[in-house]
Amino acid sequence: MTRQRAAIAWGVLGVVAIMVIWEVYKFLGPAEGFVVGAITGQTGSGVMLLPRTNDRAMPHIWEMVARLFQSTSGGDTPPLIVPVVTAGLLTLGIAAVGWLIGVSVGALLGLVMQRWRLAEWGLLPWIVVSQTVPLIAFAPIVNSIGTQIDRGGTPWPQWLSVALIASYLAFFPVAVGVLRGLEAPDRIHLDLMRTYAAGYWPTLLRLRLPAAVPHLLPALRLAAASAVVGAVVAEVSIGMRGGIGRMLIQLAGQGSSDPAAPWGPTFGSIALGLVAAGSVALIGFGLKNYRRGEATA
Amino acid sequence: MTEFAVRAEGVGKVFPTKDGDVVALTEVELTVDAGEFVSLIGPSGCGKSTLLRLIADLDPASSGTLEIFGKPASKARVDQDYGIAFQQAGLLPWRTVAGNIALPLELHGMAKPARAARVAELAELVGLTEFVDRYPDQLSGGMQQRVAIARALAEQPRLLLMDEPFGALDEMTREYLQGELTRIAADTGAAVVFVTHSIPEAVFLSDRVVVMSPRPGRITDILTTGLGDTRDEALRESPAYFERVTAVREALHGTPVERANER
Ligand SMILES: Nc1ncnc2c1ncn2[C@@H]1O[C@H](COP(=O)(O)OP(=O)(O)OP(=O)(O)O)[C@@H](O)[C@H]1O
Numbered sequence: 373m374t375r376q377r378a379a380i381a382w383g384v385l386g387v388v389a390i391m392v393i394w395e396v397y398k399f400l401g402p403a404e405g406f407v408v409g410a411i412t413g414q415t416g417s418g419v420m421l422l423p424r425t426n427d428r429a430m431p432h433i434w435e436m437v438a439r440l441f442q443s444t445s446g447g448d449t450p451p452l453i454v455p456v457v458t459a460g461l462l463t464l465g466i467a468a469v470g471w472l473i474g475v476s477v478g479a480l481l482g483l484v485m486q487r488w489r490l491a492e493w494g495l496l497p498w499i500v501v502s503q504t505v506p507l508i509a510f511a512p513i514v515n516s517i518g519t520q521i522d523r524g525g526t527p528w529p530q531w532l533s534v535a536l537i538a539s540y541l542a543f544f545p546v547a548v549g550v551l552r553g554l555e556a557p558d559r560i561h562l563d564l565m566r567t568y569a570a571g572y573w574p575t576l577l578r579l580r581l582p583a584a585v586p587h588l589l590p591a592l593r594l595a596a597a598s599a600v601v602g603a604v605v606a607e608v609s610i611g612m613r614g615g616i617g618r619m620l621i622q623l624a625g626q627g628s629s630d631p632a633a634p635w636g637p638t639f640g641s642i643a644l645g646l647v648a649a650g651s652v653a654l655i656g657f658g659l660k661n662y663r664r665g666e667a668t669a
Numbered sequence: 670m671t672e673f674a675v676r677a678e679g680v681g682k683v684f685p686t687k688d689g690d691v692v693a694l695t696e697v698e699l700t701v702d703a704g705e706f707v708s709l710i711g712p713s714g715c716g717k718s719t720l721l722r723l724i725a726d727l728d729p730a731s732s733g734t735l736e737i738f739g740k741p742a743s744k745a746r747v748d749q750d751y752g753i754a755f756q757q758a759g760l761l762p763w764r765t766v767a768g769n770i771a772l773p774l775e776l777h778g779m780a781k782p783a784r785a786a787r788v789a790e791l792a793e794l795v796g797l798t799e800f801v802d803r804y805p806d807q808l809s810g811g812m813q814q815r816v817a818i819a820r821a822l823a824e825q826p827r828l829l830l831m832d833e834p835f836g837a838l839d840e841m842t843r844e845y846l847q848g849e850l851t852r853i854a855a856d857t858g859a860a861v862v863f864v865t866h867s868i869p870e871a872v873f874l875s876d877r878v879v880v881m882s883p884r885p886g887r888i889t890d891i892l893t894t895g896l897g898d899t900r901d902e903a904l905r906e907s908p909a910y911f912e913r914v915t916a917v918r919e920a921l922h923g924t925p926v927e928r929a930n931e932r
Pocket residue numbers: 684685686691692693712713714715716717718719720886932
């Protein structure tokens with residue numbers, strides 16, 4: 373309990389520290405930044421060593437927060453927070469679908485690799501390599517395949533492409549976590565199951581899966597965070613409307629006239645990651661008994 | 670025709686390792702009759718656990734033939750002819766005491782009500798009735814070992830394989846469980862192969878004591894205790910018992926390498 377409280381305290385402290393650093397630098401730093409080697413009359417030349425601190429580049433934190441409650445684009449449009457939340461929920465839903473696909477595929481790969489050593493040799497290198505393919509390059513391909521399927525008659529909404537791309541990031545930690553987890557049981561426990569003449573499935577159900585839980589939970593949490601990042605990036609790179617990624621880009625484009633606005637969706641996507649990881653942590657509560665320390669005998 | 674629980678003829682075991690082969694057992698000749706209690710005693714590393722693992726079909730023998738109730742060891746394992754308790758308790762940390770005892774029953778499809786009744790019975794036997802809802806990390810080492818013993822007894826096997834099951838227990842519990850074990854073995858007619866480091870324990874429990882010696886692991890002597898069927902507290906103080914203890918000690922120390930005290 374006290375450890376949990378300490379964790380919360382450290383978390384809050386970290387956020388406060390970032391806010392303080394932001395405001396202190398904004399107060400002390402040069403308004404137009406510090407540039408070396410600039411050629412007069414040529415904008416954008418030289419190397420910027422210190423970023424600008426004027427209100428356009430670095431709005432005050434309270435302005436960012438206040439902006440959330442001001443109307444989105446003037447007139448009687450709803451406060452900014454409304455579209456941020458709506459867009460956030462859409463992205464969260466897509467990320468959740470991506471997470472589910474990723475977890476299923478990852479778990480399946482992990483199971484197969486644990487079952488057959490040959491599969492581990494054959495698959496694991498490719499799984500690792502798959503994560504080095506940049507999402508930006510990969511997303512348009514998925515999208516164009518999706519569009520072609522859609523034209524072919526089978527409906528393929530754009531969000532499905534986004535979910536697929538999110539799952540591409542999410543499956544990796546799960547595949548590795550499941551593989552390691554399933555190989556976690558002690559020799560004595562495997563021997564015991566053998567003396568009971570328990571085959572593959574009973575051993576999997578009663579020994580390997582429970583023993584894998586401590587490896588599985590961090591993998592699922594990581595997958596959740598990856599799915600959110602994947603969904604946001606995929607939205608941007610294939611230009612899907614309605615999600616928080618697209619909103620971020622749109623508002624950032626208007627940044628010079630309304631500098632506090634892009635921070636709305638930024639906070640939104642941070643909240644998204646927290647909600648996603650937090651929901652997975654809830655799964656952990658239900659599985660507490662599987663995280664007990666090994667017997668001490 | 671008397672049935673053999675275990676029959677080993679010329680059994681040997683070699684572990685191939687990086688630094689050459691380790692000969693763990695050579696030329697083991699041993700028969701254990703059905704219902705007979707046999708202890709294996711000998712210095713550390715003489716292959717007691719290895720022999721038990723061969724009987725349990727956890728490792729294959731490198732040479733010789735090994736039969737359990739007239740069947741190959743692998744068949745006996747699949748037929749669930751034995752129950753086993755290892756040197757470590759080996760409880761599943763996420764299961765309660767009751768859950769751990771119930772594991773073999775569950776795996777072999779015993780119905781829930783019957784299972785609960787059997788678990789209660791076994792918990793009572795090893796004196797853990799109040800602890801059935803505890804998890805292994807909430808038990809002492811000795812209590813964990815008792816759970817493991819209850820688990821080995823769960824299916825009333827015809828053959829019990831036990832590797833120093835009382836090693837971690839205090840003297841009182843140990844003597845109590847020794848008495849219980851001989852009673853259970855007699856009641857169920859189970860044969861027992863029991864590994865121990867304790868000479869008095871081996872003598873108290875056994876019909877025959879098998880003395881082993883290391884490098885390479887082999888049987889050097891087999892002594893019949895001839896102490897009869899009743900194994901009670903009075904026996905511990907009888908001259909016949911002391912005489913057998915001395916005989917086993919001499920057999921053990923008479924082995925070429927004196928390592929009996931090593932653990
Ligand atoms: N898997 C293995 N690989 C290599 N050598 C092994 C293996 N298992 C056992 N041995 C060797 O076989 C010999 C016998 O080991 P074993 O565990 O049977 O001894 P033990 O009589 O049970 O000893 P203790 O009384 O300490 O439990 C030892 O020399 C050990 O190093």
